[in-house]
Amino acid sequence: MLLIKELKKALGVALWFVFLTFPIMVIKVDPIERIIRYRWENAAYVAIVTFTVYLVMSFIKLRKLRVTADKKESKPSRNVIHSILNNKKQLAVLSFMILAIALVFPHFFSVYQTNVMTTALMYVVLGLGLNIVVGMAGLLDLGFVAFYAVGAYSYALLNYHFGLGFWVVLPIGGALAAIFGIILGFPVLRLRGDYLAIVTLGFGEIIRLILENWGEFSQGPSGISNISRPGFFGMDFSLETSIMYMYYIMVIGVIVTIFIVNRLQDSRLGRAWIALREDEIACQAMGIDKRKTKLAAFSLGAFWAGLIGVVFAAKTTFINPASFTFLESAIILSIVVLGGMGSIIGVIIGAFILILMPEYLRALSEYRMLAFGGVMVAMMVFRPQGMIANIRRTYKFEKQK
Amino acid sequence: MNTQILKVNGLTMDFGGIRALNSLDLDVNRGEIVALIGPNGAGKTTFFNCITGIYAPTEGEVYLAAPGSDTSVSLKGLKPNQVTEKGLARTFQNIRLFAKMTVLENVMIGRHCRTKAFVLGAVFRNKATRDEEQSILETSYAILQKVGLEQYVNEFANNLPYGAQRRLEVARALATEPLLLLLDEPAAGMNPQETIELEKLIKEISSEGQSILLIEHDMTLVMSLSDRIFVMDYGKKIAEGTPVEIRENPAVIKAYLGEDVDA
Amino acid sequence: MDYFIELLFSGLTRGSIYALIALGYTMVYGIIGLINFAHGEIYMIGAFTAFIVATVLSIYGFPLLAIIVIAGVAAAVWSSAYGYTIEKIAYKPLRHAPRLSPLISAIGMSIFLQNYVLLAQTSDFLPFPALIPEFEFMEPVAHIVGSSDLVILITTTIVMLILTYIIKFTRVGKAMRATAQDRTMAMLVGINVNQIISATFIIGSALAAIGGLLIASHIGQINFYIGFIAGIKAFTAAVLGGIGSIPGAVLGSLVLGLTESFATGYVSSDYEDVFAFSLLVLILIFKPSGLLGKAETKKV
Numbered sequence: 025m026l027l028i029k030e031l032k033k034a035l036g037v038a039l040w041f042v043f044l045t046f047p048i049m050v051i052k053v054d055p056i057e058r059i060i061r062y063r064w065e066n067a068a069y070v071a072i073v074t075f076t077v078y079l080v081m082s083f084i085k086l087r088k089l090r091v092t093a094d095k096k097e098s099k100p101s102r103n104v105i106h107s108i109l110n111n112k113k114q115l116a117v118l119s120f121m122i123l124a125i126a127l128v129f130p131h132f133f134s135v136y137q138t139n140v141m142t143t144a145l146m147y148v149v150l151g152l153g154l155n156i157v158v159g160m161a162g163l164l165d166l167g168f169v170a171f172y173a174v175g176a177y178s179y180a181l182l183n184y185h186f187g188l189g190f191w192v193v194l195p196i197g198g199a200l201a202a203i204f205g206i207i208l209g210f211p212v213l214r215l216r217g218d219y220l221a222i223v224t225l226g227f228g229e230i231i232r233l234i235l236e237n238w239g240e241f242s243q244g245p246s247g248i249s250n251i252s253r254p255g256f257f258g259m260d261f262s263l264e265t266s267i268m269y270m271y272y273i274m275v276i277g278v279i280v281t282i283f284i285v286n287r288l289q290d291s292r293l294g295r296a297w298i299a300l301r302e303d304e305i306a307c308q309a310m311g312i313d314k315r316k317t318k319l320a321a322f323s324l325g326a327f328w329a330g331l332i333g334v335v336f337a338a339k340t341t342f343i344n345p346a347s348f349t350f351l352e353s354a355i356i357l358s359i360v361v362l363g364g365m366g367s368i369i370g371v372i373i374g375a376f377i378l379i380l381m382p383e384y385l386r387a388l389s390e391y392r393m394l395a396f397g398g399v400m401v402a403m404m405v406f407r408p409q410g411m412i413a414n415i416r417r418t419y420k421f422e423k424q425k
Numbered sequence: 426m427n428t429q430i431l432k433v434n435g436l437t438m439d440f441g442g443i444r445a446l447n448s449l450d451l452d453v454n455r456g457e458i459v460a461l462i463g464p465n466g467a468g469k470t471t472f473f474n475c476i477t478g479i480y481a482p483t484e485g486e487v488y489l490a491a492p493g494s495d496t497s498v499s500l501k502g503l504k505p506n507q508v509t510e511k512g513l514a515r516t517f518q519n520i521r522l523f524a525k526m527t528v529l530e531n532v533m534i535g536r537h538c539r540t541k542a543f544v545l546g547a548v549f550r551n552k553a554t555r556d557e558e559q560s561i562l563e564t565s566y567a568i569l570q571k572v573g574l575e576q577y578v579n580e581f582a583n584n585l586p587y588g589a590q591r592r593l594e595v596a597r598a599l600a601t602e603p604l605l606l607l608l609d610e611p612a613a614g615m616n617p618q619e620t621i622e623l624e625k626l627i628k629e630i631s632s633e634g635q636s637i638l639l640i641e642h643d644m645t646l647v648m649s650l651s652d653r654i655f656v657m658d659y660g661k662k663i664a665e666g667t668p669v670e671i672r673e674n675p676a677v678i679k680a681y682l683g684e685d686v687d688a
Numbered sequence: 689m690d691y692f693i694e695l696l697f698s699g700l701t702r703g704s705i706y707a708l709i710a711l712g713y714t715m716v717y718g719i720i721g722l723i724n725f726a727h728g729e730i731y732m733i734g735a736f737t738a739f740i741v742a743t744v745l746s747i748y749g750f751p752l753l754a755i756i757v758i759a760g761v762a763a764a765v766w767s768s769a770y771g772y773t774i775e776k777i778a779y780k781p782l783r784h785a786p787r788l789s790p791l792i793s794a795i796g797m798s799i800f801l802q803n804y805v806l807l808a809q810t811s812d813f814l815p816f817p818a819l820i821p822e823f824e825f826m827e828p829v830a831h832i833v834g835s836s837d838l839v840i841l842i843t844t845t846i847v848m849l850i851l852t853y854i855i856k857f858t859r860v861g862k863a864m865r866a867t868a869q870d871r872t873m874a875m876l877v878g879i880n881v882n883q884i885i886s887a888t889f890i891i892g893s894a895l896a897a898i899g900g901l902l903i904a905s906h907i908g909q910i911n912f913y914i915g916f917i918a919g920i921k922a923f924t925a926a927v928l929g930g931i932g933s934i935p936g937a938v939l940g941s942l943v944l945g946l947t948e949s950f951a952t953g954y955v956s957s958d959y960e961d962v963f964a965f966s967l968l969v970l971i972l973i974f975k976p977s978g979l980l981g982k983a984e985t986k987k988v
Contacts, residue, residue: 044766055815164791212973217791218722218723218787221723222723222927233959237962302523307523308509311538320544404785405778414525416530419529
């Protein structure tokens with residue numbers, strides 16, 4: 025009885041979506057040749073997919089109802105990853121294994137693979153940087169890519185005009201981005217959450233449009249090419265070694281970032297960020313300086329984006345404004361959302377999934393952005409805490425009295 | 426030494442055309458428990474919001490005695506966090522805990538304004554920072570023991586039973602080392618057993634010399650705790666005095682006790 | 689002087705298109721307090737549907753008037769259907785979630801829809817059939833004001849009047865205003881809030897679709913990305929006027945349209961979008977309540 029009812033509903037949903045997607049999915053017109061193509065097979069796909077998805081979802085919903093009826097209240101889910109994180113010995117073994125694999129990786133895989141892995145590592149750091157802003161402090165920053173652009177262009181321009189090297193500009197790029205973060209942060213951080221999101225988005229787009237139109241400064245849409253790769257005590261590398269070198273720089277970069285972000289999270293400042301995210305008014309009433317705390321989060325996040333911007337310019341040796349669109353911000357945001365806002369390990373896994381999956385599943389790479397968008401919606405609706413929910417540090421006290 | 430810890434003169438607050446507070450005077454002496462009562466909508470919470478810097482009052486002055494001296498500081502124009510730093514801490518009528526933080530961390534947040542480690546301290550964890558962190562932990566745990574929540578240390582705040590959440594609000598405010606503790610309806614929604622425990626707790630805190638100003642509807646609690654009571658109606662003070670005086674004050678009985686007595 | 693009038697009209701034309709989209713933002717914000725980030729995409733889908741339907745009909749040899757009417761209706765119907773479905777999938781389950789969750793969901797939806805159209809159709813710019821003919825009586829002034837400017841201004845005015853009627857005098861409109869003021873109270877007096885929210889999305893989407901149809905035929909080409917910029921600009925207009933306020937959205941749109949038109953006409957056309965974005969940032973920083981909006985009081 026229930027099954028038939030659900031089947032009927034699923035059929036209704038499928039029909040609705042066939043109707044909904046009909047003009048876009050089925051009809052394709054060529055206005056110049058004046059040809060119409062009807063792609064009826066697409067309507068069938070839509071029907072099958074929505075029908076199945078609806079059935080699966082109602083099945084899951086039913087099971088969930090039964091499970092929660094059985095167990096009154098479930099404890100916060102502590103999965104395998106959480107149990108490893110809580111066990112110091114297991115954690116040490118695991119980190120050592122990952123590190124060992126990371127170190128030998130370029131010797132077993134092709135240059136191309138190494139390059140892809142470097143990109144993934146860059147997104148890990150970007151994700152962790154944005155995680156400070158969005159995940160911990162709860163400030164939805166949609167213009168994160170602007171700081172990334174600041175870093176990339178500072179290296180490109182300083183290298184082009186003054187011949188400054190990678191290692192000199194790396195801290196400069198980070199610092200410049202952080203300063204930009206503070207300058208932008210001052211006026212906007214008193215805005216409410218959703219307005220802040222839109223202002224940062226606007227700011228990101230303004231930076232990109234300026235880079236595109238102010239040709240004398242940034243060489244416009246054609247971009248800057250022939251940016252030097254990182255040096256190592258003046259040695260000249262072949263392309264292959266320099267890709268490997270870049271990879272190792274990023275491995276170290278990721279380790280340092282994890283170390284620092286982890287310490288920040290468990291500090292007085294980190295707690296203030298999370299409190300700010302949870303309840304702004306209560307947070308102020310507890311004596312936390314809202315502006316100072318927000319600025320710290322904003323500029324630290326920007327700092328990491330700036331650093332990776334420098335790395336990006338050095339890795340690709342060519343940059344132009346097209347690399348810094350809103351979509352780039354959205355990709356980094358979906359890494360944080362998918363992984364779990366505020367969760368360091370979640371963000372790392374999120375970055376690997378979202379960046380490596382489309383690389384290795386070539387057939388899927390076309391659908392990359394479609395999937396990113398879908399992931400963001402689905403995560404918010406079904407699992408807002410992300411894949412790996414953040415857990416707070418626990419403390420043990422000896423019984424006194 | 427000045428015995429007054431809080432002195433409020435002619436506090437007035439207008440929202441558009443509505444006068445929520447009308448030239449209110451109020452004072453609290455060191456070590457006292459003072460209650461602020463009045464019918465719903467009398468402006469009690471607005472009063473708290475004005476003196477803690479959440480609202481900017483239209484007119485009036487708020488002074489808080491500086492610790493260990495005869496002078497007092499004006500709280501006018503300060504931001505909420507600065508007010509807390511000066512020594513005024515509060516709880517909220519509608520519980521506002523940090524839901525996704527543990528009970529201990531909630532209290533540790535209260536220590537924020539009495540400590541100072543920032544970005545560099547967090548990253549390098551030098552000795553000063555480690556010591557500070559240790560002291561935050563110890564103080565916070567001691568406060569949890571005092572309010573009787575030590576068994577919940579690592580629970581998320583929103584998983585606590587209702588009465589415990591209210592006590593946690595008190596603990597969090599205490600962690601800021603306030604000169605004056607403001608409690609906004611601490612017994613609201615509590616069952617009789619929880620209310621009795623709360624009363625015990627407030628008495629215990631007070632016996633250690635803590636000055637307290639509380640808003641409360643539970644008359645039994647107010648009468649048994651307070652040294653003095655202020656009564657408000659329509660944004661104005663209509664009476665002040667000891668519990669006995671207030672009980673017999675005709676204006677109070679008319680405005681408040683007469684219709685709304687649950688004691 | 690001619691140049692000034694030309695800019696004035698092109699500003700008004702732009703402004704009225706922005707208004708059609710901005711109304712959707714403002715109505716949804718008024719009712720559920722959400723910045724419907726995917727609204728620009730609804731407008732884009734409206735334009736695409738109109739494009740597909742109009743092209744199909746013109747290939748089959750329908751008369752121009754029939755094409756305009758059918759394409760317009762189809763755009764409005766499908767956009768509304770998308771608006772309705774998006775609300776059910778991406779926003780309704782999040783009605784009690786923290787404020788940022790539905791916003792992230794909306795951003796995801798926007799990216800999803802852009803790429804859905806990109807994959808199902810094309811990434812190229814497509815020539816949009818000229819639906820609005822050059823009127824003969826406009827010939828003497830055609831170098832200043834085009835026929836399509838005129839049609840856009842008239843259509844927008846009519847649509848605005850209809851909308852005002854709906855909001856002021858119909859049952860749905862009254863229920864909408866009640867829900868916007870106090871959702872819980874509206875529920876208590878027996879208003880089906882879910883239905884009203886759906887109705888808001890449907891009306892807002894239909895308005896955006898009409899805007900999509902008009903602008904596409906005015907400019908003569910479309911692409912999957914037009915929703916993003918138009919969406920942000922319309923949002924800017926809504927904020928400028930005071931988000932949540934319907935007259936505010938119209939006023940803000942006209943101001944933005946005129947500003948853009950004069951700025952690109954007299955200053956530089958390179959920075960066309962920078963003007964809009966800067967305006968957005970400046971308003972949000974200095975007067976977040978906008979021209980006609982009410983300032984928010986925080987509740988503690």
